[in-house]
Amino acid sequence: MLIIETLPLLRQHIRRLRLEGKRIALVPTMGNLHDGHMKLVDEAKARADVVVVSIFVNPMQFDRPDDLARYPRTLQEDCEKLNKRKADIVFAPAPAEIYPQGTDTQTYVDVPGISTMLEGASRPGHFRGVSTIVSKLFNMVQPDIACFGEKDYQQLQLIRKMVADMGYDIEIVGVPTVRAKDGLALSSRNGYLTADQRKIAPALSKVMNVLADKLQAGERNCEELIAIAEQEVNDAGLRADDIQIRDADTLLALSDSSQRAVVLMAAWLGQARLIDNKVVELAHQAG
Numbered sequence: 001m002l003i004i005e006t007l008p009l010l011r012q013h014i015r016r017l018r019l020e021g022k023r024i025a026l027v028p029t030m031g032n033l034h035d036g037h038m039k040l041v042d043e044a045k046a047r048a049d050v051v052v053v054s055i056f057v058n059p060m061q062f063d064r065p066d067d068l069a070r071y072p073r074t075l076q077e078d079c080e081k082l083n084k085r086k087a088d089i090v091f092a093p094a095p096a097e098i099y100p101q102g103t104d105t106q107t108y109v110d111v112p113g114i115s116t117m118l119e120g121a122s123r124p125g126h127f128r129g130v131s132t133i134v135s136k137l138f139n140m141v142q143p144d145i146a147c148f149g150e151k152d153y154q155q156l157q158l159i160r161k162m163v164a165d166m167g168y169d170i171e172i173v174g175v176p177t178v179r180a181k182d183g184l185a186l187s188s189r190n191g192y193l194t195a196d197q198r199k200i201a202p203a204l205s206k207v208m209n210v211l212a213d214k215l216q217a218g219e220r221n222c223e224e225l226i227a228i229a230e231q232e233v234n235d236a237g238l239r240a241d242d243i244q245i246r247d248a249d250t251l252l253a254l255s256d257s258s259q260r261a262v263v264l265m266a267a268w269l270g271q272a273r274l275i276d277n278k279v280v281e282l283a284h285q286a287g
């Protein structure tokens, strides 16, 4: 496995691989890798000849400097895991390699609508940072496919729209959320939880599943369903931040024509803001 830190070296290898006719998969990450990331690598390996994993804590997508400063950076362990998983290339650039002029004057990619709603409203500028870095990585790595986790549901929708709108010839693969045995979605930020907090964290997915079951059973009073879920999350010892029921395809409010709903959960627990989501197929009565 090659570990590449500079853009010229990356370009040299990508050029060679493309000349050899290799199909390239990209797995973009911010490092501190867990089994969720490994699932993305496995999916990428199954669909391509060469897997490039990028590890870059992207300053442009952080709305809070303290969040950026304490984000876990574990490059050596990450590379060991990726080597065992048979990734081919790790691209781990320093910020100056990606943003030589800094981020303030960086040309950006903005996906209208989707980037300012929901998580985008809670984290101003976050999605502009995500679409910009992913666009840059697409140009640098020139992948045929790229894998993203469904855990970051809105991010996946954002990338799909960016790819469609900008005409990228890249297949976007969404990978189902990998969970701990107790249901907690794996996430690098789970590392901020104390042992006691870790015990109560699975309440987020439990409340989400109950809400999803009610939707599946035909309940449609979203305001009431959300209020109950917020109460349950708070009673469990988390602090509900944003719980939403949306059309899974548009992320807008549910309508009579919605085919699928998505339950989007965000809650604070100590230093960690946890997110999760679940898609529900909506039954429509004939006639």
Ligand SMILES: Nc1ncnc2c1ncn2[C@@H]1O[C@H](COP(=O)(O)OP(=O)(O)OP(=O)(O)O)[C@@H](O)[C@H]1O
Pocket (backbone or CB within 6 Å): 028, 029, 030, 031, 035, 036, 037, 039, 040, 147, 148, 149, 150, 151, 152, 175, 176, 177, 178, 179, 185, 186, 187, 188, 189, 190
């Ligand atoms: N539990 C998971 N299952 C599947 N994919 C995941 C999971 N967690 C993260 N991913 C995906 O891995 C990719 C890189 O994510 P990232 O490096 O931000 O990890 P993370 O664990 O989500 O960290 P964070 O705590 O910052 O949210 C994204 O496409 C993300 O959706």
Ligand SMILES: CC(C)(CO)[C@@H](O)C(=O)[O-]
Pocket (backbone or CB within 6 Å): 028, 029, 030, 056, 058, 061, 130, 133, 134, 152, 155
């Ligand atoms: C896609 C991504 C690697 C862009 O920095 C990041 O948002 C993430 O880890 O989900």
Ligand code: BAL
Pocket (backbone or CB within 6 Å): 061, 152
């Ligand atoms: N996994 C999403 C990246 C972020 O929280 O910044």
